[in-house]
Amino acid sequence: MANRSLAACLNDLKRGQHLLEIDVPIDPHLQMAEIQRRVYQAQGPALLFKNVTGCRFPMVGNLFGTMDRTRYLFRHTLENVRQLVALKIDPNAGFKAPLKSLKALPTAIRMLPRKVRRGPILKHQIQIEDLPQLVSWPKDGGAFVTLPQVYSEDVAKPGLMGSNLGMYRVQLSGNEYEPNRQIGLHYQIHRSIGVHHSHALAEGKPFRVNIFVGGHPAMTLAAVMPLPEGMSELMFGGALAGHRIPMITSPNRAGIYAEADFCIVGTIDPERQLPEGPFGDHLGYYSLQHEFPVLNVEAVYHRPGAIWPFTVVGRPPQEDTAFGEIIHEITGPIIPTVIAGVHEIHAVDAAGVHPLLLAIGSERYVPYAKERRPQELLTCANAILGQGQLSLAKYLIIAAHEDDPSLNCHDISKFLQHVLQRADWTRDLHFQTRTTIDTLDYSGSGFNEGSKLVIAAAGAPKFELQAELTGALNLPHEILSAQLVMPGVLAVSGLDYQSDQESRGIQPLLDLPVTHPVNKFRLVIVVDDAEFAAATLNNFLWTTFTRSNPAADIFGIGAFTDQKHWGCEGALIIDARVKPHHAPPLIEDPEVTRSVDALAAKRGPLHGIIS
Structure with a gap:
């Protein structure tokens, strides 16, 4: 039988030995986030923090930290949801496997949200400052909600079926926000919520937004699921949760998820934006401060026994990796x-x-x-x-x-x-x-x-990939290190970045002829630290593709332009060095790291979980 609430899901995880309860005081300012990151890296259990410094609500992290646990959470419904997807791909599959298709029919029925007049979410009312104030990285601009379900309806087509449920960044404190009255919402116009926002502005109507936190974990996953146009996230959430999602509806406000743990009700300010950020983000760097929409808060609700779920993002892989995999x-x-x-x-x-x-x-x-x-x-x-x-x-x-x-x-x-x-x-x-x-x-x-x-x-193989560093490469003397990343790929370091030059300081490489031995490698990555970039596949991927802008940072030996098409006859070169305009990388606070080390020591609550 599928669970209906976050608390029930946590009890289920506890019975299945997927949950660790931590009773000692844990600070949501940096310490909790570092614990979560390190437990995730160790592929450890979900974490229920029962004694949160400065807050009366317990917090739970690492819910989706392993694929086994993610599948366990949705074990009652996942196969039927997959079957529904298969039926969408091939309706004839219903005839090929009628028994499986019949099993999927109740799931299809549960996809319809259920309108209700009341629910546990409206039992208690608090203020923004009473919510858990999670700060994940030292330079973050304030406390953030990291697993929000941001709900909006289209003023041009109001109602549950035309709604959007998305996971957009929410800043609770800091910057210029008026305490308890304003919070920040980070989203772009191409997102579905941005379309709703533009419709509200065009019609001169209030744009009402509700932010849910908690409830069944299926709603969290629904908020990040890329669904076909016209399909409501509430429908997907119901299918994965195993029950119709109860939504409190009324004529003058957007729907409220009746079984959420928390809900922030408000209206997007039509007049202005305010600075939001910085925030340590999933590329492994800070996203800097920029102006984004502001939610004028009207009410904050929580259900009895509310629990605040959170995640931490940073250089991947992190817990949100499981979202992509599922x-x-x-x-x-x-x-x-x-x-x-x-x-x-x-x-x-x-x-x-x-x-x-x-x-x-x-x-x-x-x-x-x-x-x-x-x-x-x-x-x-x-x-x-x-x-x-x-x-x-x-x-x-x-x-x-x-x-x-x-x-x-x-x-x-x-x-x-x-x-x-x-x-x-x-x-x-x-x-x-x-x-x-x-x-x-x-x-x-x-x-x-x-x-x-x-x-x-496309086509047959044309190039043999150099698979080892043998013989003299005769690289320019400015290059201090050359490391094999994988067959066909070489990382080099030692060239200083020159922002005032068109070649950015890699001219010694570009001057090499196409007959030079370096051209045995199809791809050469210019980095700050070749040993780091070549140490693991993940290091290579992160360094190369987060630190380069193709039009500005791609060069080649024997480069040419023909009818405005650019190419090169020798090795392709990507400049993946840190540039002056790049955002700073995410680095833990050493003092916080030491405090987490102490929790992992013998007789500490994390002993045996992390090292």
């Missing part, structure tokens, strides 16, 4: 029905999600050609970059399914080597310049501004 499990099979010709897509978590997108598509334009080259793949790439959040991709690398039907873009090292063997740098590099990129990515030319690169690879 989303792929559920929705991965539907990709070919949404984007014609595309077999698989992988937003690479280790690279910060949006900076790097890998894809497999079909290449069938001229099947009788003696030598295939990317043609249909470019159509696939353009379609991918036109889809919702996929449009934020900075690097899109796409390979042809026909070249290796067993290729899997989640096997990142194998996928990249497959592409490096086939991609022709004189032909297969396709740039978009002066376009939009992720708001959180500071590698570009300005706020929300940067460039994109599509690398398409």
